[in-house]
Each structure stands twice: as structure tokens, then as C-alpha cells.
Amino acid sequence: MSSAPAAYLVPDGVPRDLAAELDDAHRYVSGLLMDTMEEFRASPELVRYVGDLRLYLRAACLLTMWLPEERLRREVAGEIAMHIAAMKLFDDLLDDDSGFDRFELALCLLLEQRAVSRLAGRADDPRAVLRTVEDNFVTVGLGQLRTKQVPAVDLASWRAHAETYGGCFLSLYGTLAALAGRRPQACAAATDFGWGFGMIVTIADDLRDYERHGERTGNLGHLLRTGRVTEAELRGLLEEARRRATPPADVWCAHDLRPIIDRYADDVLERGLPVLLALPDDRPPPAGGHH
Numbered sequence: 001m002s003s004a005p006a007a008y009l010v011p012d013g014v015p016r017d018l019a020a021e022l023d024d025a026h027r028y029v030s031g032l033l034m035d036t037m038e039e040f041r042a043s044p045e046l047v048r049y050v051g052d053l054r055l056y057l058r059a060a061c062l063l064t065m066w067l068p069e070e071r072l073r074r075e076v077a078g079e080i081a082m083h084i085a086a087m088k089l090f091d092d093l094l095d096d097d098s099g100f101d102r103f104e105l106a107l108c109l110l111l112e113q114r115a116v117s118r119l120a121g122r123a124d125d126p127r128a129v130l131r132t133v134e135d136n137f138v139t140v141g142l143g144q145l146r147t148k149q150v151p152a153v154d155l156a157s158w159r160a161h162a163e164t165y166g167g168c169f170l171s172l173y174g175t176l177a178a179l180a181g182r183r184p185q186a187c188a189a190a191t192d193f194g195w196g197f198g199m200i201v202t203i204a205d206d207l208r209d210y211e212r213h214g215e216r217t218g219n220l221g222h223l224l225r226t227g228r229v230t231e232a233e234l235r236g237l238l239e240e241a242r243r244r245a246t247p248p249a250d251v252w253c254a255h256d257l258r259p260i261i262d263r264y265a266d267d268v269l270e271r272g273l274p275v276l277l278a279l280p281d282d283r284p285p286p287a288g289g290h291h
Helices: 016-039 044-051 055-062 070-095 108-122 126-149 155-180 184-213 220-225 231-245 258-278
Strands: none
Touching (some): 016 044, 016 055, 016 070, 016 108, 055 070, 055 155, 055 184, 108 126, 108 155, 126 155, 155 184, 155 220, 155 231, 184 220, 220 258
């Protein structure tokens, strides 16, 4: 394997056994993606970029926690991460702002095909894997298009958009992990975790994009700052996502994921939201920001 980047360190407060597995899995997944991109003759810069996608790869590892063996969890996480990375490269291709050659970014097609083939090959019912990919990416794709065409103007419209590219996007990988790991009884728990965690991350990303990149149109932070979303509404949505992500007690899971979920949700409440609310006014976006 290629030398992978250093493991993406787990936040403080996470139990030691979960932290150790996540760090080991992250190294494995990162190395697998780098090797695969080298096989596809990607540039060294793109190889490193894919290997260092950080939270994208960490999410893939978390989504496999309902599978019974650590080695199986790691291997399925690698294939889930392969598909997630392919979608990230496709998004970079559409945005055309990553600095990579667009023809090289088209390697996302090879990466996506490799991931689907491996995930389907593991499952008891390969057709269920293919249906999950097709059905959910219709939702994600049309949701992305609608987000660009009709920007959000209130919490209901922002949520409708975010549930596609955030909640549905990550939840479908929970479903795929359970199917590929031959644990269909864990589909609901893994899918709900993906939805909730995906929504937490999407809320955090929007607040960060407002503050750091000057994003305004359809941005949740902008809607909050201009009174079209209340702080209570935002907090309510975040707590709903936290509850949905929390695994049910009656379904076996390899680790207690609540410390991870709480760490990301509390970071929004204790850091992201106060920073946003403390800004003096709704300043114009910086040069190069999105209007």
C-alpha cells in the first residue's frame, strides 16, 4: 500500500477502544483509496487529496459499526469510502474550483463503478445494493439540482434541500454498509445514524461557509442572521438530528457512538452558533465569496 496520511485524530472524550478502531480504520481506508487512485493513474496530487478527505472517510468507518467483525467493518468502510470519494470528485468536477484537471476528476466514474461492484459482490442480495444506489441517488441528484435552482428562504425549504444532499446522502451509505455486511436487520439503525449525522454535519458546514467563505444565498447561517430562521428552530433541528443518529438500545452495535454524535452536535451549539451570533452584522461576503 502507499504510505497513507496520518490518521485523522478522534475528538477528545471518545472511548479509547472506539478511538483506536477509528484511527486504524481511517489509515486502512485512506491507504486503500490512494492505492486505487494510483491504479487509475491519477496525479500524485489527486492521490493525496483523495487519501486526505478526512471526515468523509471517518463517516464511512462509523457507518459500519453494526457489522460483527472489526476486519469486516474495515473492509466495508473502504468500499463505502470509495463511493463517497467518487461523489466528492464528481462534485468537484461540477463546481470546477478544486484546481484539478476536469478530465482527471472524471476518474470518479471508475471509482464509483469499483465501489458498487465490490459492495454488490459482498451482499446476499446484490440487487438490493443496486436498488439502494439508484433510488437514493435520484433523490440526492434531484435535490442538488433543486438547491441550485430554488435557494432556501426559510427553515422548511432549507431542510428540504439538506435532507437530500446531507441526510439522504449519508443515510444511503448506512443502508449499503448493512447490506454489504450481510446484516439487513441493522439497516434501519445504520440508515438513521447516517441521516442524523449527515444533518449535523450539513448544519455545521453551512454555518462555517457563512463565516469563512461568505456564502449567503440559501445559507442557513444567513437565514438565521436575517431572521428567517430562529435560533430555537435551528436548535430544534439539531436535536432532532442528534436523536435520529443515536443508535437504538435494542440493536447490537460494536461501540457506543453517542460520544462521537454528541461531540459533533455540541460543537455546533457551543462553538459554531455562538461565533455566528456574535458577528456584528450581516457583512458582505469577502472577495470571491458566494452572493
